[in-house]
Amino acid sequence: MIETLIALFTAHVLADYVFQSNKMVQRKKEPLYLIYHGAVVFGTAVLLTGTMGAPIVALTLFHILTDWIKAQTKDGIGAHLADQAVHLVALTAIATYAPELWHTGVWTHAPDFVPYMLLLASGAVFATRAGGFAVGILMAPYGPEFSKDSLKNGGKTIGMLERGLIYVLVLAGLPIGIGFLVAAKSVLRFETAKDGDIAENRKRSEYIIIGTLASFGWAILVSLVILLLFAQLPDLGIALPKP
Incomplete structure (x- = not known):
């Protein structure tokens, strides 16, 4: 499980803090930008786990939903921390539900x-x-x-x-x-x-x-x-x- 959790966490960090620009953050209320960010989330998760399946799709959809809800709220440190906490809980839940993602994907022999x-x-x-x-x-x-x-x-x-x-x-x-x-x-x-x-x-x-x-x-x-x-x-x- 721990390897899967680390892979998903790395994917989350890349999607939210490396491949997401300030413009994307500011315009997440617009469906096009939200969908684009969702595609990045899906791509990084697939790349880092080496697999594509229902758990990755579920994680992506939940990430998009969480970001959409945050975009509707007033920005502040509380909302930001809550957003990240929800994302991290989701990562842990997926890693617990599908702990074999890392070991059954292309990185199994890494x-x-x-x-x-x-x-x-x-x-x-x-x-x-x-x-x-x-x-x-x-x-x-x-x-x-x-x-x-x-x-x-x-x-x-x-x-x-x-x-x-x-x-x-x-x-x-x-x-x-x-x-x-x-x-x-x-x-x-x-x-x-x-x-x-x-x-x-x-x-x-x-x-x-x-x-x-x-x-x-x-x-x-x-x-x-x-x-x-x-x-x-x-x-x-x-x-x-x-x-």
């Missing part, structure tokens, strides 16, 4: 390390890119004024890098390094907040703290879940950190 590589890669994308979307939605109500003087996409790039570093540190068994990352970011941000209006600096500091904690929390949680999934895979004789 080396044992392939699921490890898929999980490592999909976890990295989910920690960095998916985390960026979640943090961006969380911070949107606070307005763009705190980042208007920053480099173009500077905050987005910093967030991607910090979540990527946390992912590597946790999987490498070096979570203590996160403390140094927090300290370095705090020092750099302090230097930019020494001058100027006190009230404005306080608001800016709170904005940065909320975004940083959300970004770090997302990356740490995803990293721990990935470690738990690693522990369910066949032993390759490689020592992995304990979550």
Whole structure:
């Protein structure tokens, strides 16, 4: 089952965070874009599981239905997290119902390390890119004024890098390094907040703290879940950190 779940999770990550553009996200109320996204979901699931059948069709239809419902609701962090939670529950349900998908598809003779590589890669994308979307939605109500003087996409790039570093540190068994990352970011941000209006600096500091904690929390949680999934895979004789 675990290999099937990893394959489906990787397909989900590719469909939602690699092959889905911002334009597609914004226009999901339009049937054409929703159907196109559904085709991508179906294609990635078929590619990653190496099989085509009723479970994949059911997963695709449920994904389309979930996205259509979300498109009708007011966008916000709660709706976004609920959407992703429903998708992940659906993946788990399909993997439980049809655990043999991986072993009966074209990847049945794939080396044992392939699921490890898929999980490592999909976890990295989910920690960095998916985390960026979640943090961006969380911070949107606070307005763009705190980042208007920053480099173009500077905050987005910093967030991607910090979540990527946390992912590597946790999987490498070096979570203590996160403390140094927090300290370095705090020092750099302090230097930019020494001058100027006190009230404005306080608001800016709170904005940065909320975004940083959300970004770090997302990356740490995803990293721990990935470690738990690693522990369910066949032993390759490689020592992995304990979550």
